[in-house]
Amino acid sequence: MTPAQPLADLDTAALRAAHADFSAAYDELKAAGLALDITRGKPSAEQLDLSNDLLRLPDGEYRDAAGTDLRNYGGPNGLPELRAIFAEALGVPVPQLLALGNSSLTVMHDTIVQALLHGVPGGELPWAGRSIGFLTPVPGYDRHFTILERFGIRMIPVPMNDDGPDIETVASLLAADDSIKGMWCVPVYSNPTGAVYSEEVVRALVSLPAAPDFRLFWDNAYVVHHLSDERPAPIDVLALAAEAGNPDRPLIFASTSKVTFPGSGVAFFGASETNVAWFQHNTAAQSIGPDKINQLRHVRLLRDQEGLAAHMERHRAILEPKFAVVDETFRERLAPWEAGSWNAPKGGYFVSLDVLDGCAKRAVQLAKEAGIAVTPAGATFPYGDDPRDANIRIAPTFPPLDELRAALQGLCTAILLAESEALLAERN
Structure with missing residues (x-):
């Protein structure tokens, strides 16, 4: 594997070598027969379980505090x-x-x-x-x-x-x-x-x-x-x-x-x-x-505002590790190559990832062909038209942690392949 450094700084020979490594990793990814989905910001089953008491409530009650x-x-x-x-x-x-x-x-x-x-x-x-x-x-x-x-x-x-x-x-x-x-x-x-x-x-x-x-x-x-x-x-x-x-x-x-x-x-x-x-x-x-x-x-x-806060803390306990995995994976796979920038949000349901201009659609398509469904590139812009073709919305909430990690690893492989392809095309 070519030592990691900013892709744009590699000389042409080193960039070709990196591209070959990424292509080989991508072929292995496709051969794995994955079927993973990180397209929408849905609560996981574990999060939904937090509210299962709703299925038993209001337990025969049908009047509000005023008796209505x-x-x-x-x-x-x-x-x-x-x-x-x-x-x-x-x-x-x-x-x-x-x-x-x-x-x-x-x-x-x-x-x-x-x-x-x-x-x-x-x-x-x-x-x-x-x-x-x-x-x-x-x-x-x-x-x-x-x-x-x-x-x-x-x-x-x-x-x-x-x-x-x-x-x-x-x-x-x-x-x-x-x-x-x-x-x-x-x-x-x-x-x-x-x-x-x-x-x-x-x-x-x-x-x-x-x-x-x-x-x-x-x-x-x-x-x-x-x-x-x-x-x-x-x-x-x-x-x-x-x-x-x-x-x-x-x-x-x-x-x-x-x-x-x-x-x-x-x-x-x-x-x-x-x-x-x-x-x-x-x-x-x-x-x-x-x-x-x-x-x-x-x-x-x-029950009350304090009950709402406690309920959301239980959500946080489930979600915080998933967002940590997103940050860890991108730091491990993308940062050494300067192949993307992303936010580490303090709340909410998404991570916004920007890759090399002109590469988002290609990366998402490569991920799809490897069995990893990602929010379509451009979805975060009106009419689906991201003028830079750079933004990818990451939705880490729904899949189990191991599936999320596998999906992110595969997406990173697709991004690195897409970016190395684009940089080589510029030099030809």
Whole structure:
């Protein structure tokens, strides 16, 4: 095996030798007949087991603390007890936080539909029937992009920094185009970079001049999903927006999808009083009330804010070793060749890996041919188009530790082969 050193610094003979070594390792990988999958950020079976008591709850109970019969219609705002458990973490007063169905993605989708059909408070017209745009921090969450693409909403990429989206870019785009009506934000442990928005960035986002019906779609999906003792200080986006004179700008979304059962959880919507009234008015035609029995199950399982924190510590105990394996593997296999850069997030569900420009798609394809399924290259950019073809989203949560390690080792072999191929092609 050629001694490891930066691939780009190798002379041509040494690069050919390294390529031959990587090719031989890749042939062995393919011969192993693997069938591994690290494509999506799903909780593992071990994590799901943490919430198995939901299958037995609420154990014959069907009334909330006020004595309301939860088996019947009504209660469109959801259980106050459950809203109280999540209110502090989400930074939303209980009266302005709604507990809804099982999917925050559904709530985000429907919120955009309502804005398209009816407009939002402060706007003169519905969003539909004209060309509108959304700012999309990149790399970002592919399902956010899918919603916008489904409705023909222009996506305008904004680069991400460690403390959130690049504010100079956001400011210049908003100043130049009042057809920009929204921006996706994952403020804590962003998908996939793990970035945590700073207070300075949040203050700017709620203060920048923008169209009166401009909204921040504040997807706080990972706010309680910590992987270390280093916890970001909570930022009250609603209070900062009100202080800036734009109280209606943030729309806050979250769910228990990665807290309990993804298919049987609870989604939340929080906003200003004006936005909450707008949301309630629109959804009144859609539902008489959410699954309150399921919400009671969650109250009985989590009990209070301290119970939620303890539950998430049990998740952390399962996930922290998996994220450590990602970092260890990349340090062992990629770092000696300077074949990639990646983040070591303090929370969330993903690792963002950047390889040599022009090599992500090739590496993912090589991994697939060797039986290792990875999130498609480009998925973290609008329309699946990563202009550098460099970013790969790593989702380490679902597979058992030994399968994860094998998948990462195989992916590294594919990356090294792809990068050595590209560097040799440049020299020919």
